[in-house]
Amino acid sequence: MQKQKIEKQSFDAERALYHLQHADLADCVFAGPADGESVLKESSDVSLVRCRFSLRYPLWHVSAFAVEDSEMDELTRAPIWYARDGVLRRCTIRGVKAVRECQNIEVQDSAIDSTEFGWKSTGITLLDSSVTSEYLFFDSSAITLKNVKMKGKYSFQYVDGLTIENSNLDTKDAFWHSKNVTVRDSVVKGEYLAWFSEHVTLINCRIIGTQPFCYCEDLRLINCTMEGCDLSFEYSDVQADIIGRIDSVKNPKSGTITADEVGEIIMGDAVMPCLGEVKIR
Secondary structure (H helix, E strand, C coil): CCCEEEECCEECCCCCCCCCEEEEEECCEECCCCCCCCCCCCCEEEEEECCEECCCCCEECCEEEEEECCEECCCCCCCEECCEEEEEECCEECCCCCCECCEEEEEECCEEECCCCCECCEEEEEEEEEEEECCCCCCCEEEEEEEEEEEECCCCCCCEEEEEECCEEECCCCCCCCEEEEEECCEEECCCCCCCCEEEEEECCEEECCCCCCCCEEEEEEEEEEECCCCECCCCEEEEEECCEEEEEECCCEEEEEECEEEEEECCCCCCCCCCEEEEC
16 A cells, blocks of 8 residues: 655644544744644544654554654643554653553653653553653553663552563552563562552562561562662562671561561561561672
């Protein structure tokens, strides 16, 4: 099928390219005094290269799309919703609430600064990218991060199915109520990490921050280090093999925690039976 070519044009009208099909756009600008919304709503089989977005809701209900070497500025509010089967490469995304209720979206070599990024979505992959966001990937599933530098606050809450590799996470209450999470070869810095989580595994990770891993079910830490981690593992079912020191462990519910050194083991004043064992090598 011959695809329509659209090059070096500007669009600012409401739904300017509504339901566009089978088209390649290059060096286009979506901005202007008309300040129209939803420029590419309900489009499919479209590619956009070296385009600049500065209008609200440009990519809603789109499918089979690609965006490359493009920019979505801070005026591009909620730029990608209800979309599926798309890829973004070498893009800058600064519009709030990007990627919501989407399926099968891959982001590569991109920089994201978007409050509430990735909500209620499934099959989202971030590769070789940076992301700054509050409530990152809230209530999403089947999420993959590889070689990602992340800064956030309340990240990965209510996520089911998350894999993180070779990444650096600077966050706060990450992984609350999350399920089926595996983190490998990464730095995880935060406070109150993974409370109320289920089936979380961290392998070869550096863990930093106060009061991690409380109220967890089936928590596993393999060959990890813990820095500044006091009051760890309270009321958790845990199997942990820690290299070096844990500042303190408090009332693990069950399982075994092994470390080279534990500053303090606190067993008492518990509201449930706590039978977890702490072993010093």
